[in-house]
Amino acid sequence: MNNCYRIVSFSIVIALMLAMLPLPDWAQAFRPDWVAMVLIYWVMALPQQVGVTFAWVSGLLLDVTLGSILGQHAIGLVLVSFLVLLQYKRIRVFSLFQQSIVVFILLIFKQIIVLWVSGIVGQEAETWSYFLPSLIGAMIWPWVFTLLRNIRRQNTRTSQM
Amino acid sequence: MQPLFMRGPSVTLRVIILVGLSVALMIADHRWNHLESMREAIESYLIYPLRYVVNLPVAFVHWSSDSFLSHQELFDENQSLKDQQLRAQVSLQKLSILEKENERLRRMLSAQPKVGERVLIAELLSIDMDPYKQQVVLNKGEQHEVYLGQPVIDAWGVMGQVVHMGGFSSTAMLITDPSHAIPVQVNRNGLRSTVFGNGQPDRLELRYIPHNADIEIGDLIITSGLGGRFPPNYPVGRIIEIERPAGETFANVIAQPVAHIDRSREVLLVWHNPPQNEQNEKAETGEKTVEAIVGE
Numbered sequence: 001m002n003n004c005y006r007i008v009s010f011s012i013v014i015a016l017m018l019a020m021l022p023l024p025d026w027a028q029a030f031r032p033d034w035v036a037m038v039l040i041y042w043v044m045a046l047p048q049q050v051g052v053t054f055a056w057v058s059g060l061l062l063d064v065t066l067g068s069i070l071g072q073h074a075i076g077l078v079l080v081s082f083l084v085l086l087q088y089k090r091i092r093v094f095s096l097f098q099q100s101i102v103v104f105i106l107l108i109f110k111q112i113i114v115l116w117v118s119g120i121v122g123q124e125a126e127t128w129s130y131f132l133p134s135l136i137g138a139m140i141w142p143w144v145f146t147l148l149r150n151i152r153r154q155n156t157r158t159s160q161m
Numbered sequence: 162m163q164p165l166f167m168r169g170p171s172v173t174l175r176v177i178i179l180v181g182l183s184v185a186l187m188i189a190d191h192r193w194n195h196l197e198s199m200r201e202a203i204e205s206y207l208i209y210p211l212r213y214v215v216n217l218p219v220a221f222v223h224w225s226s227d228s229f230l231s232h233q234e235l236f237d238e239n240q241s242l243k244d245q246q247l248r249a250q251v252s253l254q255k256l257s258i259l260e261k262e263n264e265r266l267r268r269m270l271s272a273q274p275k276v277g278e279r280v281l282i283a284e285l286l287s288i289d290m291d292p293y294k295q296q297v298v299l300n301k302g303e304q305h306e307v308y309l310g311q312p313v314i315d316a317w318g319v320m321g322q323v324v325h326m327g328g329f330s331s332t333a334m335l336i337t338d339p340s341h342a343i344p345v346q347v348n349r350n351g352l353r354s355t356v357f358g359n360g361q362p363d364r365l366e367l368r369y370i371p372h373n374a375d376i377e378i379g380d381l382i383i384t385s386g387l388g389g390r391f392p393p394n395y396p397v398g399r400i401i402e403i404e405r406p407a408g409e410t411f412a413n414v415i416a417q418p419v420a421h422i423d424r425s426r427e428v429l430l431v432w433h434n435p436p437q438n439e440q441n442e443k444a445e446t447g448e449k450t451v452e453a454i455v456g457e
């Protein structure tokens with residue numbers, strides 16, 4: 001149980017570091033939302049342990065990391081993980097391709113919430129490339145999924161998760 | 162074993178509570194800036210270690226390129242630095258005389274003499290923030306007496322100001338951020354305006370400049386110090402575009418920042434003590450007198 005939280009937190013920390021990793025200017029628009037993707041995986045795999053509260057805390061950390069308004073990404077991640085919690089049984093049995101589509105919709109949903117908040121505050125981005133991260137995220141989802149599943153299975157073998 | 166039923170409040174209730182909490186946080190953060198201390202705590206104890214680790218490879222590359230320089234390269238660099246130093250020294254001589262003269266004139270006008278500002282060199286951490294905001298992370302924080310709203314400049318001009326703080330790092334908003342504004346004046350004739358960022362790293366907007374204002378392409382824009390936040394007389398930008406659309410009240414004036422906004426690695430944090438109200442008034446009248454004299 002404890003071990004499970006350790007793995008989940010560790011992967012979120014890695015995702016946060018990927019979110020602040022310096023990229024060349026042209027590549028910044030392509031950076032997928034690592035935290036959201038990792039969170040979607042864990043909520044889907046361990047809905048009893050990882051839920052909306054965990055998503056909210058990760059969102060706050062992401063807000064501080066990105067320098068956005070406190071709560072902006074938190075609200076997005078809470079709602080995304082809520083959607084996953086409602087449908088996790090269905091998403092689990094999807095093929096990887098179908099899962100990618102679901103992840104794409106979830107990531108777009110989160111970006112729209114974030115964009116909506118930015119719009120209210122008056123800092124909206126005006127280009128369609130704003131939604132590129134969701135597309136990239138959906139495209140690399142199969143690899144993220146496989147990687148995280150392997151990590152989870154290895155840990156299940158050594159201890160009860 | 163997975164429990165059959167979830168304990169605690171239901172998921173829906175928790176979501177409603179958390180969404181409400183997020184909205185409350187956003188309002189408190191945006192409207193009243195109440196959460197600076199909370200952000201500071203998270204930044205110092207949780208996020209800064211991550212930033213430090215992410216920055217390590219870049220810092221290592223810089224360190225190694227510094228420490229494995231050949232003798233010849235070091236020699237050349239030293240030589241050119243000495244040359245620069247000499248040239249700077251010469252112009253500094255003139256500057257110190259001018260400074261003395263300025264101080265004397267100001268005293269004659271019973272205006273507040275300007276004092277030198279305290280500065281601290283900070284380095285940018287190689288950290289990416291929200292790509293749709295113009296922000297940078299500096300490696301100096303509250304431990305180094307950095308304060309909120311502190312001006313950040315580089316060797317060429319004004320870069321921005323500190324907006325968030327951690328114990329060992331701080332976040333600065335650049336002057337090119339859409340939500341940043343800075344009071345300025347044209348160096349040539351003292352025409353006052355306000356410079357707004359518009360999200361592009363090489364463009365600034367001067368607003369509220371009437372059509373008939375005396376402003377030309379190539380004019381240097383400097384801080385006017387009117388807001389009390391930035392010290393006066395630091396260069397901000399150079400006018401590159403003026404458009405006077407018929408039927409609109411104000412001209413569209415675009416400037417290019419003189420600071421190397423997206424290239425500088427080292428920046429300066431300036432401690433600027435805005436003068437007290439009384440002195441401020443005196444300084445104002447003093448400046449007016451100067452203007453009057455110049456006008457005649």
